[in-house]
Ligand SMILES: Nc1ncnc2c1ncn2[C@@H]1O[C@H](C[S@+](CC[C@H]([NH3+])C(=O)[O-])CC(=O)[O-])[C@@H](O)[C@H]1O
């Protein structure tokens with residue numbers, strides 16, 4: 185997936201609008217997410233491995249908030265199960281359009297269906313794998329419990345939810361340190377102080393992180409038997425919830 189360098193927040197912006205997944209973001213998205221999310225590539229690879237382990241015959245693997253289809257592609261490359269289908273969903277028309285182009289190379293193996301829709305509105309059923317890779321954080325807090333309950337109901341017994349999120353911390357010093365370390369990570373990736381602070385403003389009230397404890401509690405309340413972190417790099421974590 186070739187991509188232009190992300191310089192969307194490099195020049196001073198008079199007014200910083202709320203972050204959206206529009207055409208401008210789509211053009212630079214692979215570079216943006218790679219340089220902004222510590223461990224992103226590691227998580228994508230592991231999603232492929234986990235999908236290969238959990239994908240059941242005649243079941244569906246969902247990639248919810250698929251963006252350009254990186255997790256779908258990883259699952260497609262790793263799944264060897266017969267008659268397994270992958271459904272990739274995103275509500276950004278610009279993302280879905282580019283995702284269709286990116287995934288057109290994925291021939292053979294699991295069939296891929298790409299849907300432009302709000303993930304809160306789709307039917308989820310017969311699922312062996314559900315991926316929410318940095319997507320739940322953009323869903324309003326008030327909708328998160330009901331949405332996870334819908335995912336739980338759509339999963340087959342023994343199914344897996346892979347939930348990756350930017351985390352918050354209850355302890356004030358941890359919260360300050362982890363955010364600081366994320367900003368140092370971004371600086372080391374070539375982002376300037378201005379880019380970091382303008383993007384931070386754009387994400388305010390758009391990307392809402394929660395603590396691991398809050399996620400774990402919600403997952404259990406939705407019905408999941410267990411929920412644990414399998415990967416964390418500063419304030420970015422990926423969790424496994426099992427039905
Ligand atoms: N309600 C919604 N319905 C559908 N899509 C949504 C919704 N809200 C947000 N999105 C979509 O969720 C994606 C979040 S990016 C996911 C990365 C990807 N998973 C990856 O593995 O590369 C994460 C990030 O940019 O930090 C965007 O494409 C939104 O359009």
Ligand SMILES: O=C(O)C(=O)Cc1ccccc1
Nearest residue numbers: 216217220221350383387391
């Ligand atoms: O850039 C950030 O600060 C993030 O939290 C990650 C991110 C990555 C891509 C789009 C939106 C947020």
